[in-house]
Amino acid sequence: MREKTAKESPLVSADLAETAEISGIAGIAGIGVALAESRVDPWKEIAPAAGMKESLRDYLGCYSVPIANGQESPSHFALTAALRALEEAGICPSEVDVVISNNITSDYLDWQMSGYLASELGIEDVTTFDIYAGCNSAGIAYQAAMAIMKADPSVGTILIALSEHLGGGTFPQFIGDGGCAWVLRRGHADLTLVDFSNINAEMPRLGLLPEGGVINPFTPESRFDGEWQDNVEFNMDAYKQELKPIFVPMCASPFLEVCEKAGIAPDEVDRIFLVHQQKEFNRKLIAHLGVDESKTPLHYIHDMGHISGFDVFICLKRAMDEGLVVKDDLVGLVVMGLGELHAFLIRY
Template identity: 25%
Template sequence: MSAVTTAGLGGGNVGVLGTGSCLPERRVGSAEVADLLGVDLRWIAERIGVRERRFAEPGETASQLATGAALRALEAAGVAVGELDAVVVATSTPDRPIPGVAARLQAAIGAHGSLAFDVNASCAGFLFAVETGRGLLAADPRRDYVLVVAADTYSRYLNPADRRTYPLFGDGAGAVVLGRVPDGEGILTTELITDGRMAEYATGGPPVASTPEELAGGKHHIAMSGRDVAELVLAEFPRLVTDTAKEQGIEPADLDHVICHQANPRLLESCARTVDLAPRQLVITGDLVANTASASVPIGLDVAARDGRIRPGDAVLLITFGAGMSWGRTFLRWPAAAGQSQRIKENA
């Protein structure tokens, strides 16, 4: 599939104006996980690379984590809540099936009157939500800002006896504020793919028609064919990187930051070596927060933006993978400054 060139479509270029993230307070170290599973701590370190993850406390929800991330992103962007035109939330672990997390988030931050809805593409959901938000801005020049948040609490569906999944996941939320940016900046290309023939590679959550017996038997637990998922990631990651470089007329070495879904830090390091990415190019957060599902890419983006790694003009490639199977990429040039879209509007 060819990437869609998004720069300049409809309402002009759209970029990230601010980032934010939010993690639960509860820390769960890999030593605790190793003891629970009856495995050697070195096995987790060598095979997975996760030292710590955060688990939501009982009663702590995806919408609460989303609220924390959203407020930080709005502050970083210099955008007031009342200026938001839409709120798009990526999640596969909503507080409840009805209503969506976006509605609760909209109320929590006071974005009354904005469009608000959820997107579910599992761990890949963030880039699907970003493309949705970009499309909303491109479709209507009267819209100025879209808040995109990814939030998941996969710990609710983990089987503490399953060594294939329990060490991998954590909970968290990440957010970005999208707005208009100058030509040559912001989101330049996006490629999103879903292949439902791989739907059974990763599943989780209670079946809609589940019985008490099924729930007692663990039918709601996350189940994953790690080998099949790893094969897809190992095959597609190099292509996503090289295709992006070719489209932009650069080499993979010219990418300043590659922020990928943190499925497994060790797997990502292996993927990076296949296209000769230097360690400095690859943003790794999974060692400290594990796989936070749809939130993993925006959390990585927020960490890199706040610690000064990402600078204006940097070439940033976002890559995601998730159940479905769904995967994709978004390439962007980092905008010159937060709030840049407001200055464009004022000077128009």
């Protein structure tokens, strides 16, 4: 088993004076997926209660979603996915230097799921932290992990293990439950980052949970029907007037930007994976990008729906298993969530 680099060479450097080059430093050595075991037909189990019209069936393009049972917690999905990713990578947990997780829909609010994973996996000499974000956590975690790889040569292996537990939701797609983990390994030659783009800017305010924060805290008289997701006030007018007209070009912008940075035309990618929104929306997005539709497996939406921003890594793993992504392919990943957009170009 490999000893940690830090012990071999404690004097390492993040020299901000040097010209940085993030590409090729580390590759993804393993991807693990853990979806809920139970599946439901959303048009029978979810759509009627949500008042969704059957006419949207083909527009959404989802006919089966994984929904957690009472025992499948967010940390269960993250831990299972982490174990599978480590196994695929052939890496002993003790070799992991950094664990990154997410905690906006975790077992508890503001707890350290990353620390829980490190403890369960028996990783003792480690740094862990949790991204507080929604679907965008996948993009943030990957971007942060690559920055750590660039700057800190003592870090040889980073485990990103994320989960999402909003199953039964219907926006922007039928939502399922699950987790996804990937292992970044310094010097690994497969699935290396070529470049990335991250767009975080002012956006129309669409959703607000009126109660529970500092401005309007919970009191013994608070009225709160259902869970917090049921109480978010969604500004449909702002969505229709301010966001919908620009949503396709907005979602396309990070990928177009990263292609420009990398000096390639969008259609030069061999495969592209998008966070699962409505199937027909993703079709429009692909067309707007100028990428041939055959380069993205839109049909993956059929039996998955939307889990989180890590949809793209689940799809990447599935495509590799099915032989749709092969060695030397240039792969695009487009992640969007909570108003933030990420795009990554990676080389298998």
